[in-house]
Amino acid sequence: MNPKIQTKELDFHYGKVQALKKVTLDIKEHQVTALIGPSGCGKSTFLRTLNRMNDVIPNARLEGAVFLDGLNIYAPEVDVVEVRKRVGMVFQQPNPFPKSIYENVIFGPRMLGLNHRTNLNDVVEKSLRASGLWDEVKDNLGKSGMALSGGQQQRLCIARALAIEPEIILMDEPCSSLDPISTLRIEELMQELKGKYTIVIVTHNMQQAARASDWTGFFLLGEMVEYGPTSEIFSRPKDKRTEDYITGRFG
Amino acid sequence: MIKLSPKLMQKIAWGFTWAAGIISVLILVLIIGYVLAKGLPVISLEFLLTSPEGGLSGEGGIFSCIVATLWLIAITMAILIPLGIGAAIYLAEYAPDSKFTRLIRYSVDLLAGVPSIVFGLFGFAVFVMALHLSYSILAGALTLVCLLLPFLVRSAEEAIRTVPQEQREAALSLGATRWQTIVHVIMPAALPGIITGIILCVGGAVAESACLYVTMGGSAAMPTSLLSGGRTLAVHVFYLAMETNALDKALATGAVLIILIFIINLSTRWLSQRLQAKMSGGT
Amino acid sequence: MPRYFVDRLSRHTVSIFGIAAFLILVLIALFILKDSLPALKEVGLIDILFGAKWYPSHGSFGILTMLAGSVVTTLLALAIAVPLALGCAIFLAEVAPPRVRSITRPAVELLVGIPSVVYGLVGMIVLCPFIARLSGTGSGSSVLAAAIVLAIMVLPTITSISEDNLRAVPVHYKEGAFALGATHWQTIYHVLLPAARRGITAAVILGTGRAIGETMAMIMVIGNSPIFPTSIFGPARTLTGNIAVEIASATGIHESALFVTGLVLFILIMLINGIGLIAYRRRV
Numbered sequence: 001m002n003p004k005i006q007t008k009e010l011d012f013h014y015g016k017v018q019a020l021k022k023v024t025l026d027i028k029e030h031q032v033t034a035l036i037g038p039s040g041c042g043k044s045t046f047l048r049t050l051n052r053m054n055d056v057i058p059n060a061r062l063e064g065a066v067f068l069d070g071l072n073i074y075a076p077e078v079d080v081v082e083v084r085k086r087v088g089m090v091f092q093q094p095n096p097f098p099k100s101i102y103e104n105v106i107f108g109p110r111m112l113g114l115n116h117r118t119n120l121n122d123v124v125e126k127s128l129r130a131s132g133l134w135d136e137v138k139d140n141l142g143k144s145g146m147a148l149s150g151g152q153q154q155r156l157c158i159a160r161a162l163a164i165e166p167e168i169i170l171m172d173e174p175c176s177s178l179d180p181i182s183t184l185r186i187e188e189l190m191q192e193l194k195g196k197y198t199i200v201i202v203t204h205n206m207q208q209a210a211r212a213s214d215w216t217g218f219f220l221l222g223e224m225v226e227y228g229p230t231s232e233i234f235s236r237p238k239d240k241r242t243e244d245y246i247t248g249r250f251g
Numbered sequence: 252m253i254k255l256s257p258k259l260m261q262k263i264a265w266g267f268t269w270a271a272g273i274i275s276v277l278i279l280v281l282i283i284g285y286v287l288a289k290g291l292p293v294i295s296l297e298f299l300l301t302s303p304e305g306g307l308s309g310e311g312g313i314f315s316c317i318v319a320t321l322w323l324i325a326i327t328m329a330i331l332i333p334l335g336i337g338a339a340i341y342l343a344e345y346a347p348d349s350k351f352t353r354l355i356r357y358s359v360d361l362l363a364g365v366p367s368i369v370f371g372l373f374g375f376a377v378f379v380m381a382l383h384l385s386y387s388i389l390a391g392a393l394t395l396v397c398l399l400l401p402f403l404v405r406s407a408e409e410a411i412r413t414v415p416q417e418q419r420e421a422a423l424s425l426g427a428t429r430w431q432t433i434v435h436v437i438m439p440a441a442l443p444g445i446i447t448g449i450i451l452c453v454g455g456a457v458a459e460s461a462c463l464y465v466t467m468g469g470s471a472a473m474p475t476s477l478l479s480g481g482r483t484l485a486v487h488v489f490y491l492a493m494e495t496n497a498l499d500k501a502l503a504t505g506a507v508l509i510i511l512i513f514i515i516n517l518s519t520r521w522l523s524q525r526l527q528a529k530m531s532g533g534t
Numbered sequence: 535m536p537r538y539f540v541d542r543l544s545r546h547t548v549s550i551f552g553i554a555a556f557l558i559l560v561l562i563a564l565f566i567l568k569d570s571l572p573a574l575k576e577v578g579l580i581d582i583l584f585g586a587k588w589y590p591s592h593g594s595f596g597i598l599t600m601l602a603g604s605v606v607t608t609l610l611a612l613a614i615a616v617p618l619a620l621g622c623a624i625f626l627a628e629v630a631p632p633r634v635r636s637i638t639r640p641a642v643e644l645l646v647g648i649p650s651v652v653y654g655l656v657g658m659i660v661l662c663p664f665i666a667r668l669s670g671t672g673s674g675s676s677v678l679a680a681a682i683v684l685a686i687m688v689l690p691t692i693t694s695i696s697e698d699n700l701r702a703v704p705v706h707y708k709e710g711a712f713a714l715g716a717t718h719w720q721t722i723y724h725v726l727l728p729a730a731r732r733g734i735t736a737a738v739i740l741g742t743g744r745a746i747g748e749t750m751a752m753i754m755v756i757g758n759s760p761i762f763p764t765s766i767f768g769p770a771r772t773l774t775g776n777i778a779v780e781i782a783s784a785t786g787i788h789e790s791a792l793f794v795t796g797l798v799l800f801i802l803i804m805l806i807n808g809i810g811l812i813a814y815r816r817r818v
Contacts, residue, residue, distance in 0.1 A: 051424060053420060053423065053424060056419070056420070056423065058347070058348050059348070079538070081426050081427070081428055081538075082426075084423060084424055084425070084426045085426035088424065088425070089420075089424035091417060091420060091421065091424075093417055095415070095417035095418060095420070095421045096421075097418060097421065097422075097436060098439075098440060099439075107422070107427075107435070108425035108426055108427070111422075111425065111426060111427040111428070111431050111435070111537075112426055113537070157421070160421075160425065161424070161425065164425055164426055257716075257717045257719070257720055258717065260717075260719060260720075261717045261718060261719035261720070264719040264722075264723070265629060265719070267621055268621045268622075268624045268625040268628075268629050269625060269629065270621070271617070271618050271619075271620075271621025271622045271624075271625055272621065272622050272625035272626065272629075272630060272634075272638070274618065275618055275619075275622045275689055275693065276638055276641065278686055278689075279641070279642075279645050279686070279689075279690070280641075282652075282653065282656050282686070283645075283648070285656055285660065286652060286655070286656060333551070334551050334554060337547060337550075337551030337552070338548070338551040338552045338554060338555050340548045341548040341549050341551060341552030342552055344548075345545055345548060345549060345552075346549075346552060354556060355552060355553065355555060355556040358556045358558075358559040358560075359555050359556075361804070361807065362555070362558065362559050362562075364740075364803055364806075364807050365562070365747075365800065365803060366743075366746065366747025366748075366749070366774060366803060367747060367749060368747065368749045368774045368777050368778055368796070368799070369562070369566070369747075369796050369799055369800050369803075370562070371777070371778070371781075372566060372777060372781070372792070372793060372796040373561070373565055373566060375781060376565045376566070376568075376569050376793070377561070377565055381565075397558050397562070400554075400558065428537055428538065428540075428541040429541055429545065430537075430540055430541040430545065431537065431541070433544075451647075454647045455647075457649070458647060458648065458649035458650070459649075460649065460650065460651050461749035461750050461774065461778055464749075464750065464778055465777070465778060465781050465782070485649045485651050485750075486651075488649070488651040488652065488655055489651050489654070489750050489753075489754070492651075492654070492655050492658055492754055493753070493754065498655075498659055501655055502655065502659070505649075505651070505652045505655050508648075508649050508651075508652060509648060509652060512644070512647045512648055512649070513644065515647070516640075516643070516644050516647060520640070
């Protein structure tokens with residue numbers, strides 16, 4: 001299995017606060033990688049460095065490199081918009097635009113210049129089918145995305161991310177505001193999607209990491225403490241801190 | 252001093268606040284009622300559609316003033332809207348958190364407190380004299396742009412800032428450029444607030460008199476170009492009151508102004524409610 | 535690719551617009567200062583600021599009478615408007631039944647937008663003759679008429695901002711006071727008003743700025759004689775009125791002296807805002 005993303009000695013500062021310390025990590029293609037750790041450990045910050053979402057934060061500073069298929073996405077000649085086209089993202093709170101379901105899904109393709117109506121219709125159907133929302137909304141594509149339930153909204157956001165045909169999908173605690181049934185639905189979806197995409201998910205829920213991921217990385221105080229196959233991390237952690245965390249001794 | 256019981260104290264206080272409330276509303280209702288009662292009977296189609304003749308008895312109507320007011324508003328808005336919204340976008344979306352940005356923001360705040368007549372003085376010095384526009388609708392409009400700009404920038408920036416950060420991030424994560432995010436996500440969401448700000452500026456332009464009095468001149472003739480002088484309805488009220496005996500016509504013009512402000516105010520309310528309802532979803 | 539080009543072009547354009555706001559302020563200050571210089575050189579700042587005589591055709595350009603006119607009318611107006619507006623704000627925020635409030639609130643907002651010439655006109659037609667009868671002399675165009683008109687004009691502004699600030703006080707403050715057995719009025723007086731003090735101060739400052747800057751309505755009711763406001767029944771002139779009345783016919787040093795008047799007005803407003811800012815920032 002090839003590493004799809006590699007980070008090298010990644011440091012990240014918000015002003016004077018260091019949020020990431022020398023994080024080096026290989027993320028494998030067509031796998032689900034879960035990042036776990038207590039609140040404030042840097043796992044979300046790390047995730048957001050992978051599509052340069054932290055660029056919008058004032059006074060933030062990054063050192064080190066992130067390679068996407070061997071290409072450093074922080075190299076000066078790289079266009080951030082091109083990076084984000086290849087790396088989709090799903091956020092903690094479902095954040096559909098206050099537009100119709102249809103408009104939400106085609107937002108990305110339209111920004112990229114795709115305007116042909118039949119093509120767009122195809123994109124909408126394909127993306128909504130992939131996110132498992134099609135059957136629930138196919139007769140109501142003109143309805144506002146805001147009018148859906150929380151779980152449906154999150155799947156709409158996934159469909160919206162899929163519509164730009166990314167290679168990687170980043171998920172930042174995508175289930176933290178959802179009920180258990182919706183959560184399960186998203187976890188199943190990740191399994192369906194990993195055949196085609198590489199998925200990185202941040203979660204504070206260890207059961208979710210154990211259930212849904214192939215690889216797990218444990219973050220603590222901005223450092224990546226341990227990284228390996230999920231089954232090993234949860235059954236035979238090498239580091240004492242990892243063990244303490246997954247057995248619930250802190251966090 | 253006699254110590255009053257809390258109960259009695261409260262009764263006295265209630266009496267005072269009720270009195271304050273009633274007196275305030277009464278004064279204002281009486282003023283508006285007076286102007287409408289005295290002014291409305293004078294208004295006729297003829298009054299609206301003939302121009303004032305400029306005599307001591309205030310012959311004629313207010314047609315050229317209506318035309319001048321409309322021209323002034325059209326030109327002012329044509330310059331003000333792009334400038335104000337552009338500046339607001341810059342401050343809310345692009346401006347780095349630097350000393351210079353703080354300076355800009357501080358100037359906007361300071362400008363908002365500068366009296367209209369000082370803007371008038373500035374407009375007189377720059378547009379009327381230095382740029383040789385003389386007393387004209389254009390000079391008045393440019394002055395008005397300076398006067399209203401701080402207000403529009405502030406209200407538009409406020410509206411843009413209320414758009415949740417998650418919406419920005421969603422658009423950026425889908426490969427939209429900064430500008431596409433602004434045009435397709437932020438502006439639509441900020442629109443109700445921005446439109447309210449614009450309509451309030453129109454109201455301000457209708458009500459404004461001091462800075463126009465010293466930049467547009469007082470010509471009652473029908474404006475023929477942007478470089479014609481002119482008087483807006485509000486300035487006309489002033490002229491009628493100070494230089495003629497036609498107080499009834501001044502009141503009639505005042506009534507027209509009040510009705511205009513009513514309409515502007517109601518349409519703001521209606522529009523922002525409608526847009527808000529549209530934004531918050533439903534089918 | 536065109537969309538990157540659009541992105542960059544747009545960013546530069548709006549940056550320029552953003553800087554325009556700053557430039558306008560600088561330009562206003564510069565132009566008014568520049569056009570003030572001839573009078574400042576010829577007559578001197580001291581003679582203008584503290585000269586009691588404004589007699590342009592004789593070369594006297596003292597604006598002290600107008601400065602006094604502006605300050606006295608504004609203070610008088612505040613003395614009338616502030617208690618009334620505060621009472622009104624408390625009434626709307628705490629006392630009035632919801633039905634009354636749903637009518638008065640939009641009405642108050644509407645009144646902020648009514649042109650000042652309309653207030654001036656009514657003051658001229660109704661108030662001035664009444665004051666003339668009361669005092670028995672003159673036309674009624676007077677400091678008192680100006681102060682009353684100003685008070686009515688700033689009333690809606692101070693009321694609505696104060697009301698907003700009273701409403702913004704967290705409800706648990708109020709509940710805390712109620713739980714200790716305070717009456718509603720005691721709660722308002724000892725808890726709500728102090729908590730909303732900063733916002734109310736800001737409202738009064740804003741009203742003060744409006745009052746100092748008001749021009750046309752003042753010209754209509756104050757009589758415009760450049761003399762000291764020694765009696766509330768007598769006429770006076772404001773700084774604003776001085777500019778508006780004379781600018782069209784003034785030339786040379788006279789015109790420049792009017793720019794000095796504007797400069798003084800500008801500085802006065804900055805001072806008021808500065809004091810407001812200090813009062814606002816002071817720890818509660």
